[in-house]
Amino acid sequence: MLEAILSFIPRAIAQGVPLLYGATGEIITQKSGNMNLGIPGVMYVGGICGVIGAFLYEQSLPSPEAINPVLAVLIPTLFSLIGSLLMGLLFCFLTVTLRANQNVTGLAMTTFGVGFGNFFGGSLVKLSGADMPFLALSATSNCFKKTLPFADKLGVFGDLVLGYSFLVYLAIAIALIAAFVINRTRTGLHLRAVGENPGTADSAGINVNRYKYFATCLGCMIAGLGGLYYVMDYASGIWANNAFGDRGWLAIALVIFTIWRPNVGVLASFLFGGLYILHMYIPSGMNLAVKELYKMLPYVVTIVVLIISSLRNQRDKQPPQSLGLPYFREDR
Amino acid sequence: MEKKIATVKMRNITKTFGTVVANDKVWLDIYKGEILALLGENGSGKTTLMNMLSGIYFPDEGDIFINDEKVVIRSPKDAFDHGIGMIHQHFKLVDVLTAAENIILGLEGKLDLKAATEKIRRICEAYGFEVDPNQKVYDMSVSQKQTVEIVKVLFRGADILILDEPTAVLTPQETDKLFAVLRNMRNDGKAIVIITHKMHEVEKLSDRVAILRHGQFVGDLPTEGTDAQELTNMMVGYSVNLNIARPDPVDPKPRIEVNGLTVRSIDGVLKLQDVSFTAMSGEILGIAGISGSGQKELLEAIAGLQPVESGSICYVEDDGTRDELLGKDPLSIAEKGISLSFVPEDRLGMGLVGGMDLSDNMMLRSFRKGRSVFTDRKSPRRLAKQVVEELNVKTPSIETPVRKLSGGNVQKVLVGREIASAPKVLLTAYAVRGLDINSSHTIYDLINQQKQKGVAVVYVGEDLDVLLELCDRILVLCAGKVSGIVPGRGAKKRDVGMMMTRLGGNSNE
DSSP, X not given: OHHHHHHHHHHHHHHHHHHHHHHHHHHHHHHTTOOOTTHHHHHHHHHHHHHHHHHHHHHXXXXXXXXXXXXXXXXXHHHHHHHHHHHHHHHHIIIIISOOOHHHHHHHHHHHHHHHHHHHHHHHHHHHTOSSSEEEOHHHHHHHTOOOTTGGGSHHHIIIIIOSOHHHHHHHHHHHHHHHHHHHSHHHHHHHHHHHXXXXXXXXXXXXXXXHHHHHHHHHHHHHHHHHHXXXXXXXXXXXXXXXXXXXXXXXXXXXXXXXXXXXXXXXXHHHHHHHHHHHHSOOTTOHHHHHHHHTHHHHHHHHHHHHHHHHOOGGGSOOTTTTOOOOTTOO | OOOOOEEEEEEEEEEEETTEEEEEEEEEEEETTEXXXXXXXXXXXXXXXXXXXXXXXXXXXXXXXXXXXXXXXXXXXXXXXXXXXXXXXXXXXXXXXXXXXXXXXXXXXXXXXXXXXXXXXXXXXXXXXXXXXXXXXXXXXXXXXXXXXXXXHHHTTOSEEEEESTTTTOOHHHHHHHHHHHHHHHHTTOEEEEEOSOHHHHHHHOSEEEEEETTEEEEEEESTTOOHHHHHHHHHSSOOOOOXXXXXXXXXXXXXXXXXXXXXXXTSOEEEEEEEEEEETTEEEEEEOSTTXXXXXXXXXXXXXXXXXXXXXXXXXXXXXXXXXTTOOHHHHHHTTEEEEEOOTTSOSSSOOTTSBXXXXXXXXXXXXXXXXXXXXXXXXXXXXHHHHHTTOOOSOTTSBGGGSOHHHHHHHHHHHHHHTOOSXXXXXXXXXXXXXXXXXXXXXXXXXXXXXXXXXXXXXXXXXXXXXXXXXXXXXXXXXXXXXXXXXXXXXHHHHHHHHSGGGOOOO
């Protein structure tokens, strides 16, 4: 039993990290009043761009042994950030500058992002000449998966707390920093004001569009790292089309679950990750239908949280008031 | 006496929205240590003009000088830098933030709430405000929110304050308090501009009046030595009669009898408690009360839109047959000839669909009529044209979506439609909310015409002066209870005001 729990927790955390990146990015975005339903697509793009970067770098090497760990991490990360930044800029240009409908734009971007990922993923598989329908970048992945050298010498504590790669700690750090900035700093105050009531923020001298652009692009870049983590660390550098699955939507569910608080997101994402893989630990025999029911759990708890928070109807625990609405100063 | 210094000079300001000219070559001077009242009909461009000073709009043409220096105001931030602060008609506050957070919103530097709170306390003491810096805005009353707005502007060190219809949502007592504060600030050397429709406020508060008509500057004159009649004539451009007629009731018979009505809101808050009264045909029953005292619930209960906890509402026919309205659906109540026109604060949302044009909105009342499967589009068109002509609605065409009209014109469409349905009982709430004096009088005339036709009118109003002049009887609500019913002839404003804030109006407790 204890052993099962000890193996369950690290796996739950590993499952939770992409969700945490996605949720933190989406919370920052939504705090500015932008409802970016393109996050699943952005995470796909973040993942595939990292793969492209890693592929190009590995191809340029004479042999896998000649890999430079710093470059092997930096290049895919940079590619991933640029890819998701471009997605963020596209979303902002459409919804902030042209004031297109955010839901429609977001859904279109999700479709686009998934297609983009599968197209380039498929192309790279062909280029690599593999006979299997996936691309393996194990050399790069090994650099991403480096843990602290003394972690496994510290027993249970080392396994549970220190035994993760840098992207895991980065996700937690980003979430905590985001929570601090949103709640404790002037930038955060202005960001919240923009999302709650852009007219008020504008008349207080805050540049609404700049905040929306900045928050959405930053949010996309953070979410994109979730895709990168998934391929490089969780999937051990193996890209297969559609493997990322519905994690992007789960990240958006997590935003609602945490009631727009990134610090809560840290633990909540691990909970979601646990719920996501719970079916592997529940003896259900050959009945696959039961497993599918367990996979529903994260969505069920999100709905429960939605019901409870709507019933209690506390003003502080509601979505940003102007979420999803475009803003134009001279609108009459 | 020292010579007054013009701190703001606006020269040749022009602003157009599409084909509509909102401001046409306006000249305006604003002086230090003076309260300037800006007057004009609805849509005459007062708010637009001030929005250009505060950086919300950017003028198409013209120059603005501040202390004899030419300035360009591109954004609200530029306006703050020049010491201009505006308190908008719809408050610019973020509900989920505290007063202090709202006040420091948009400022630069490190976030130091403690220092800000201290500074807010100092400002409050200096001018006599009462603000709790840590209170969330959603917990505040309207007048508290307004106070936060004023403190916000002062916090930024504004010397030029613009207030857009600040008293529209205040009780008479709160208004007096606000005026005292404004006078304090004037004596402190600040320049104050107040946009208002209420003549008695102009006379009571301002030092100088500037008048706009159809976007053009008509002139300015010292408040002393002028009167409401002269100002209105300047505003409208021709001579108008300012007295509200009050013809004697025609053959009053009980029409609606309300007994022991008790209504709770969804969250279980008591909105109306044991309310009883009779509305007579051929009579205007005014309903006075601080906003939110149960006026809306009362009218909606009669119209069948509001679930009732206990009590009865009886409709009495001419021959004395009584008919219980409770439990009937809104449609059959409306068919009895009970019509409700409620003008909410945002003016749309109750009875009109913003995205639909004038004639379609007329059709909302009549689409069930006729035998054919197709709707009758001709008569609503005719009605729309008639309303536009009779009430002088300013609209490019009757195909224009209602949303695009200015607030006053939207209201004329709503009230016009309700009256055109030839009701037996006319329930109207805030019919003149935000309307200029001339349009308001058009509405009063319409209501009086209905009264003389034998309609029982229930008129919920905000302006006590009007209620006292227009209504035959006035029912005063105080926190959901009937504080008293007084005859409109000979009632004292002070007494009614006291009854609004305290049951029975007894002040010596």
